Amino acid sequence: MRPNRHWACPIRLKKRWGDSSNMAKKKKTIRSIPQLRTPVRELDPQVRVKNFEEVNCGYSLDEALNEAERCLMCPDPACIAGCPVNINIPKFIEALTAKDVRGAYDVITASNLLASVCGRVCPQETQCEGVCIVGETLEPVAIGRLERFVGDTAIKEKWVNIPYIEPTGYKIGIVGSGPAGMACAADMAKAGCDVTVFEAFHQAGGVLKYGIPDFRLPNAVVDAEIENLRKLGVKFECNTLVGRLFTIEQMRNEFGFDAVFIGTGAGYPSMLGIPGDSLNGVLSANELLTRCNLMRAKEFPNFDTPLPLGKRVAVIGAGNTAMDAMRVSLRLGAEKVYCIYRRSRAECPARAEEVHHAEQEGVEFNWLTAPVEVLADGKGNVRAMRCIKMELGEPDDSGRRRPVPVAGSEFEFECDQIVFAIGTNANPIIGQTSHLGLNKRGYINTDETLATSMAGVFAGGDIVTGAATVIEAMGAGRKAARSIKNYLRIRDSSDDDAGKPGLGTFFGIDLRERNFARIRAA
């Protein structure tokens, strides 16, 4: 080990955000780092398409260390700001390079309790990795894979960071156990509140459980992360349909919840709205995925929920949910799976990796194609679909070029099952049963602090923004947690976790002083 030379560069040291263990190393440059991104092992497409095992095998320690070396440790890291929950990415990678996986885990969990989940499902290419400086010249640092490595190691080693929590006596109710609710629950529990999460399904996890399939995010990983929340003292009440079993008003007025967070998501699927869309064999991606993932229809008849599958499955849409539906259909035994999308590949909203995986597994993509009518076999089932070719016109509100039908280009597309994944809408139950202010599309109105029209009631995630990503929902959950702490006048210790160095002192008091001390369990 080389001598610590931090005395030699006090100014640079101040600009760093980590401890000084790395200071001894030579400054890395774009030329000195490993040039190629460390590839990750994946199951062979021909093998994996027949099972639900996770496709991406994740990094080994050596691979992770190699990839960690590619981080330049920029003094002004763009990746932190690129992350919706502001994980101190350089700091955790720095710990990794020192082979301190536990230290890396500590850094990540300061901002994000669900490292294993986010490492898998975040669209890193548009977030942290999208702004990575290395990416300007080479492929960006594989931050997501590193995060997953750290999270998975923690699960394997049964690490859990349980802070010493000083109870505040406040009771917080959280509606929905998806990513927004989980993130909010974690922060409120760490702030010393008595947190109860209500879930309508019989298992907690929300979209992580019913939506994202096992080969992308194993349910065991979700359960492990939920277990960590339980260790923080968070209680989960499943089989509880808030709104109908009791209302938000009752939670505040009768049950004594000092604040409530609503993260019920936007699960109400948009319909195709074309003739024949109620035929048997036409179903939403939500139904397909819920039956398969949560209800384990893939293990029918050992599990009771059935999911008969067509031989030729057409999935309409090209988002992540559509990719999941296609890949699930393949694994359930469909002979042919098609993607039908009215725009072109360039506009396709799915993560690049998902499209790539779907392609590898044999999904046939039909870009610039839109369904017009579902055709029946005379017995109430799907026989085929009438489609029309599209071409791209002027950009629309979303900035993407608007698809326009090509006159006279209609054709028949043979398929016996149609899965639609064309977006979702606000879940209506909370709106039906409370007096919360909603916008005209049924989403909950909030101010910039995520406060709703009802005092002490906050909302975030898809139920406010419309369908978005897991990590954005988690970011909203954390933001709401900050607002709830502010509302309850709880001193907020989480801000300084978000990688904001050098806040300095105020009359000699360290502004980053915490009201809890981190201790290690296990």
Added chain:
Amino acid sequence: MIEASPAAGFKILAREDFSDVTYSLVIHHPLMAKAAQPGQFVIVMSHESGERIPLTIADFDRKKGTVTLVVQAVGKSTKEMQQVCQPGTSLYGIVGPMGVPSPLTGKKKVVCVGGGLGVAPIYPQARGFKENGAYVIGILGFRTKSLVFWADKFRACCDELILCTDDGSAGMKGFVSDGIKLAIAGHKDIDEVVAIGPPIMMKACVEVTRPHAIKTIVSLNPIMVDGTGMCGGCRVKIGNEVKFACVDGPDFDGHKVDFNDLMMRLKRYTEEEKAALNRWSESCRIMKQTPTVNAAEPTLGLPDPFEEALGG
């Protein structure tokens, strides 16, 4: 506050067998008993690997903290529940009350029609109408006398009760639609008809009331998974609109419902259901032959469920 948790399950306090296929379960769930309104339903999972079964709430007792479900053993899951759901055991999951409650106020004279298993969920509505001061005419339909249940409960809350059986073994011979005709003939001032039962029955009912332009509400029970508006499996055509029975219903204007579409969609899983039932019946038969296995111990005084399973 929340007494029942999934870890502990939801306790079954009582059970009554109305016939060899129909049984009621009384479940301890004070919060649900407090929240339940006529017209709402629950989703039940009897065990961890079970399916989610939507069942209309047949009764609730806010004081005792119980909800009552009436179940017909038709498929694998409901037959299995018939075997294992005994007082003292627990359900793995029950969630609800789901759906929009039926509006019961502001009516002077109503007809409440229940056919077969639909007799159970129409009961809280009939009682609710009565409590709100309406003149209630109850019409109950069963195939035959031995299947009749809850007639006395209805007598207690209905001003008139018309009992119909297909074979005439109890009450008048005929279908509930004949009962409605009778009621319409006797009363010119019916505000509303509420009909719950198999789709074919509800379809017949709305055709009887349509020429008289009497508002007719039906309760739809299509195939659903979550019951919270997420899967879209329960979508039904109401006039020109597509609605989700779980969050927009289950009550709809019967004159606008596309019953043919509903009945076609209910057949979606017929083959899988049949296969599951056969597989299960077969395993029960094998278990029955092996005296050491006790997973499905028949209880005293109950009809032998194996016979039913094999017969079905």
